[in-house]
Amino acid sequence: MDCCQWYSALLLLPLLALPSCQGGRILVFPVDGSHWVNMNILLRELHSKGHEITVLRSSNSWYIKEQATHYNSLTISAPDASPVGQDFFTQFLNRTLDIQMRDRSLLTFLALQREVSVLLTKIHRMASQTLVTIFEDPQIIKRLQGFDVVLTDPTIAEGLVMAHRLKLPVVLNVRWTTSGEGHFAIAPSPLSYIPMTGTRFSDRMTFTQRLLNVIIYGLSLYSERFIISAQYDDLCARYCDSGTDIRTLLQSADIWLMRVDFVFEFPRPTMPNVVYMGGFQCQPAKPLAPELEKFMESSGEHGVIVMSLGTLVQSLPREVTAKIASAFAQLPQKIIWRYIGERPQNLGNNTLLVEWLPQNDLLGHPKTRAFVAHGGTNGVYEAIYHGVPVVGLPLLFDQFDNLLRLEVRGAAKVLDFATMSSADYLQALKQVLEKPSYRRNMKKLSTLHHDRPMEPMQSALFWIEYVMGNRGAAHLRTEAYKMPWYSYHSLDVIAVLLAALLVFIITGIGVFRFLCCMVCKRRKTKRE
Incomplete structure (x- = not known):
């Protein structure tokens, strides 16, 4: 050729x-x-x-x-x-x-x-x-x-x-x-x-x-x-x-x-x-809108925390949002918070409330330091994809278990919405932001996630x-789904084997007793 x-x-x-x-x-x-x-x-x-x-x-x-x-x-x-x-x-x-x-x-x-x-x-x-x-x-x-x-x-x-x-x-x-x-x-x-x-x-x-x-x-x-x-x-x-x-x-x-x-x-x-x-569903981050990019850059060396609780949650109880706003106000970082509802009265000047945010693009931004999330699968994978450690606030369904998987791997800190105080929330944020192991562990997960043949x-x-x-x-x-449950778990086989073992034992006992009787009869005959 x-x-x-x-x-x-x-x-x-x-x-x-x-x-x-x-x-x-x-x-x-x-x-x-x-x-x-x-x-x-x-x-x-x-x-x-x-x-x-x-x-x-x-x-x-x-x-x-x-x-x-x-x-x-x-x-x-x-x-x-x-x-x-x-x-x-x-x-x-x-x-x-x-x-x-x-x-x-x-x-x-x-x-x-x-x-x-x-x-x-x-x-x-x-x-x-x-x-x-x-x-x-x-x-x-x-x-x-x-x-x-x-x-x-x-x-x-x-x-x-x-x-x-x-x-x-x-x-x-x-x-x-x-x-x-x-x-x-x-x-x-x-x-x-x-x-x-x-x-x-x-x-x-x-x-x-x-x-x-x-x-x-x-x-x-x-x-x-x-x-x-x-x-x-x-x-x-x-x-x-x-x-x-x-x-x-x-x-x-x-x-x-x-x-x-x-x-x-x-x-x-x-x-x-x-x-x-x-x-x-994850992809490389795209450029942000000018106003968001300006906000991100204004954070300086401290960076930005992104918070979103997903598509289903439209509002939280007022006392919960007050705890969150109070903790955010005490941080040097800037915060972008996807929030719908009445504006918290104690909201700090460092916090930007938005009704919608480009979550994937924000997580992929070099200024992003942490992600406050409810633990939905989409958000968890976007955090892994971009290597951003998580502060978890699970609310419903599988969210508790999703965040547990990150916490077990040292990439997230999970809080209980029902019992946390503003001090608990602030401490968790500082822990994830200041302890290098959280970012290091999430970066490791991100590397493993990207290392695949397709x-x-x-x-x-x-x-x-x-x-x-x-x-x-x-x-x-x-084809296992066509099998009855007792066949799938081999209970019928176990039953047959146990029955066979029982028959073997009973037969053995019967033979032993028969032989014992024969021996006894012979001894009795000899004595007579």
């Missing part, structure tokens, strides 16, 4: 590397709020690769716009008197904080669990009602034909049921399922070293913690069966195959795009169809196109 031929071959290499699936049709069933933020980033990348995307959205969506350049939308009328909105979550947060501030007893824990159960019941009931609206409308069903794959967030089960109804392969953009942390629904999860969400345990548990972990797992199974799955049972009976339930639909998904990696997550067993894409976004895109090109990925999916 001459030089020209070699050169032509080299030019063709990028074409050979292109994925086999181009221009697929993707049906997206997302979850609103912060979950939509990262799903939308993934959709933009899919659109840039030539895929046609249709997003199912509710008529009362918070963030999912009806008009967008990178997807088509299909708007579904929300159930009447929908109870779940941003105001609802604000009220829910205030109720849970109020409960925690009263005392720290078992009754407090049970009261919190009741609040969460009520919330989950309302969410999943509304989701099942939405699906009935879709399935009973022939025009909508007609518009849902001809897709190649369903991409969904299984925190709510609508997309799973939809994919089963349309007989389409499923890709999950997942951290949470209807019943909890995603791994528990698909992978072996030994409770001896894998903590349940909400326990605030690490992977090194004492005996007492392991005991509590098992009890909470039992409560989780109860909640899954009688609170969550109950909302979908009638739906599955009407529109799915016999014997289908939500857990079966989850375990039959083709690919799980898991929004964590093992820089952050505790080591644990996994499965071949679980693809880790933690931090896929960017997480590229990995996610590859596997979505893989499922479309191959009409699924059944060869990567375990």
